[in-house]
Amino acid sequence: MKTLFVVSILITILILGSIPLQNSFADSPIDTITAGIKGNPGIWWVGEGLRIGDFFSYDLCFVYYKDCTEFQMDFWFEDEIIVQTETKWLVQVVVYDGPYIITGNMELGKIAPEPTGGSEVLGPYRSAYKSSIIWLSAFANADKPKEFSKPSWGKIANIGGQQIIPTMMEPVTVPAGTFDTALIVWRTGGQDSKVWVLDDFPFPIKAHTLVHVPTGFAPTEYHFELLDYKENVLVNPFANVKPILPRVGLEDCIQFYELVDIKKHTKDSRYILNVKYGPANPEIGCEIEWFIGFKNRFSDVKFEDQVQYDIFVVDDDFSIPPIRSIAEEEGKKFLFAPSGFVHTTTIVKENPGTAHYVIYIYGTNPQQVVPSPDEIDYLQIDIQISGEPSTTPSPPTITLKIPEWIKNNAGWWSSGQIDDDSFVQGIQFLIKEGIMTIPGIQSGNGGTQEIPDWIKNNAGWWAEGLISDKDFVSGIQWLIENGIMKVS
Numbered sequence: 074m075k076t077l078f079v080v081s082i083l084i085t086i087l088i089l090g091s092i093p094l095q096n097s098f099a100d101s102p103i104d105t106i107t108a109g110i111k112g113n114p115g116i117w118w119v120g121e122g123l124r125i126g127d128f129f130s131y132d133l134c135f136v137y138y139k140d141c142t143e144f145q146m147d148f149w150f151e152d153e154i155i156v157q158t159e160t161k162w163l164v165q166v167v168v169y170d171g172p173y174i175i176t177g178n179m180e181l182g183k184i185a186p187e188p189t190g191g192s193e194v195l196g197p198y199r200s201a202y203k204s205s206i207i208w209l210s211a212f213a214n215a216d217k218p219k220e221f222s223k224p225s226w227g228k229i230a231n232i233g234g235q236q237i238i239p240t241m242m243e244p245v246t247v248p249a250g251t252f253d254t255a256l257i258v259w260r261t262g263g264q265d266s267k268v269w270v271l272d273d274f275p276f277p278i279k280a281h282t283l284v285h286v287p288t289g290f291a292p293t294e295y296h297f298e299l300l301d302y303k304e305n306v307l308v309n310p311f312a313n314v315k316p317i318l319p320r321v322g323l324e325d326c327i328q329f330y331e332l333v334d335i336k337k338h339t340k341d342s343r344y345i346l347n348v349k350y351g352p353a354n355p356e357i358g359c360e361i362e363w364f365i366g367f368k369n370r371f372s373d374v375k376f377e378d379q380v381q382y383d384i385f386v387v388d389d390d391f392s393i394p395p396i397r398s399i400a401e402e403e404g405k406k407f408l409f410a411p412s413g414f415v416h417t418t419t420i421v422k423e424n425p426g427t428a429h430y431v432i433y434i435y436g437t438n439p440q441q442v443v444p445s446p447d448e449i450d451y452l453q454i455d456i457q458i459s460g461e462p463s464t465t466p467s468p469p470t471i472t473l474k475i476p477e478w479i480k481n482n483a484g485w486w487s488s489g490q491i492d493d494d495s496f497v498q499g500i501q502f503l504i505k506e507g508i509m510t511i512p513g514i515q516s517g518n519g520g521t522q523e524i525p526d527w528i529k530n531n532a533g534w535w536a537e538g539l540i541s542d543k544d545f546v547s548g549i550q551w552l553i554e555n556g557i558m559k560v561s
Contacts, residue, residue, distance in 0.1 A: 115272040117255070118218040119210035120186040123162070123275045125150050128310060130301040135201035136284060136294050139417060140410050144170040145300065146198060149310055162186060167311045168198045169527050171403055174317045185210035194318065205295035206276055209268060212237060221255050229285065235260040245269045247279050247298040254278055261285050284412065292378060292411030326359035327352045338370065339434065339450035345373050346432055346452045355421045356460035365415040365432060376413030377437050381444055383407055384419060385431040397422065404531060409440055423458050430454045480536045487533030500549055528552060
């Protein structure tokens with residue numbers, strides 16, 4: 074398998090009369106876009122060319138995992154194993170999901186690299202991988218390779234299901250590079266679901282698909298793109314990755330409970346909210362489980378879609394900004410419910426007594442569109458928090474006056490133009506000079522270990538003005554508190 078690379082076109086149309094598109098694998102030529110996909114002799118299937126030592130990194134979301142909240146999934150093909158009489162791939166996996174790092178393994182089939190076993194902790198991510206990155210294996214696997222020139226690869230398995238059709242050769246750019254791919258398309262509610270595949274490469278390069286709905290808005294079913302690929306990785310690349318698992322420390326929390334059911338119009342009657350949560354009286358440090366349905370104000374059976382919202386905790390006077398914003402804690406401007414229904418959890422940080430939780434709705438718009446202020450509405454839910462007050466001191470607050478030039482460093486670091494040590498030295502300089510103050514920590518010599526990619530993402534977003542100074546500094550604080558950036 075050849076190394077992936079970005080093709081640069083250096084010969085103009087005036088010389089050749091057309092622009093030749095070269096596949097990222099040089100020994101698999103494909104047709105030009107203008108010639109479409111007809112006549113391409115290539116064949117493809119999920120898992121084509123997989124080998125021990127292959128490493129893949131994807132950015133991924135799946136509608137049935139936190140309403141398509143994105144996470145990063147890295148997996149490395151370590152070996153082949155025999156389970157009973159079947160030979161399988163043994164694959165090591167690391168998932169970066171917000172502040173959490175989940176490690177484990179999957180056992181994948183050889184005919185189609187579908188998960189048939191592995192670490193229990195990877196359950197929801199394994200399901201997302203199966204239903205997205207390798208979903209096409211139901212149509213194209215080692216037993217059923219598909220030709221790009223075929224008029225159809227199969228039909229979606231639902232009433233009125235559409236044909237899955239190779240349509241054209243199309244260059245696509247993802248973080249891993251630019252590749253000349255075959256575009257696979259099917260219709261969903263009048264819109265196109267798309268997967269881009271590359272001849273001789275085992276997994277799709279990119280996908281954006283939609284949930285099948287008979288009418289109305291079709292929410293995203295899954296979206297992914299290739300972040301990185303390496304071959305011949307012979308040493309476990311995850312050997313030094315330390316897991317940070319969700320639900321750690323929650324073993325003594327209530328595990329079985331009845332849900333509190335609330336169905337009300339929001340304050341100004343712009344929406345109906347059907348909220349179920351539990352337990353009724355959660356303890357500090359434990360979870361609240363939320364089921365939230367956003368419904369049309371005139372009909373409690375019609376869900377609103379593309380809802381931009383947040384979960385706040387406010388004081389007695391409902392002051393804005395709130396005491397807590399769950400979106401802000403996740404490094405986002407708002408939370409998003411594409412299909413109008415949410416199942417999520419939040420950790421209780423409030424002391425025993427009455428906590429004022431608020432489902433705050435900004436409006437119903439696509440993620441890139443700012444709603445009108447006229448769409449804002451909310452529902453306050455008062456929850457009685459039980460348990461003893463926490464004796465754990467609050468994390469130190471960070472006060473900062475960050476010069477604008479630091480954003481340049483953050484952007485360069487995020488894009489790989491400067492290394493981790495150079496970036497950390499800049500942060501240590503800020504602390505030493507008193508530009509960034511972290512109470513209880515004195516400046517001095519420090520050190521680093523490998524910094525998680527999500528911190529780099531935060532730095533890049535901050536450099537582009539997509540997140541606030543507070544969000545960026547929270548990431549730096551996390552590095553220090555977890556010993557990844559050491560400031561003695």
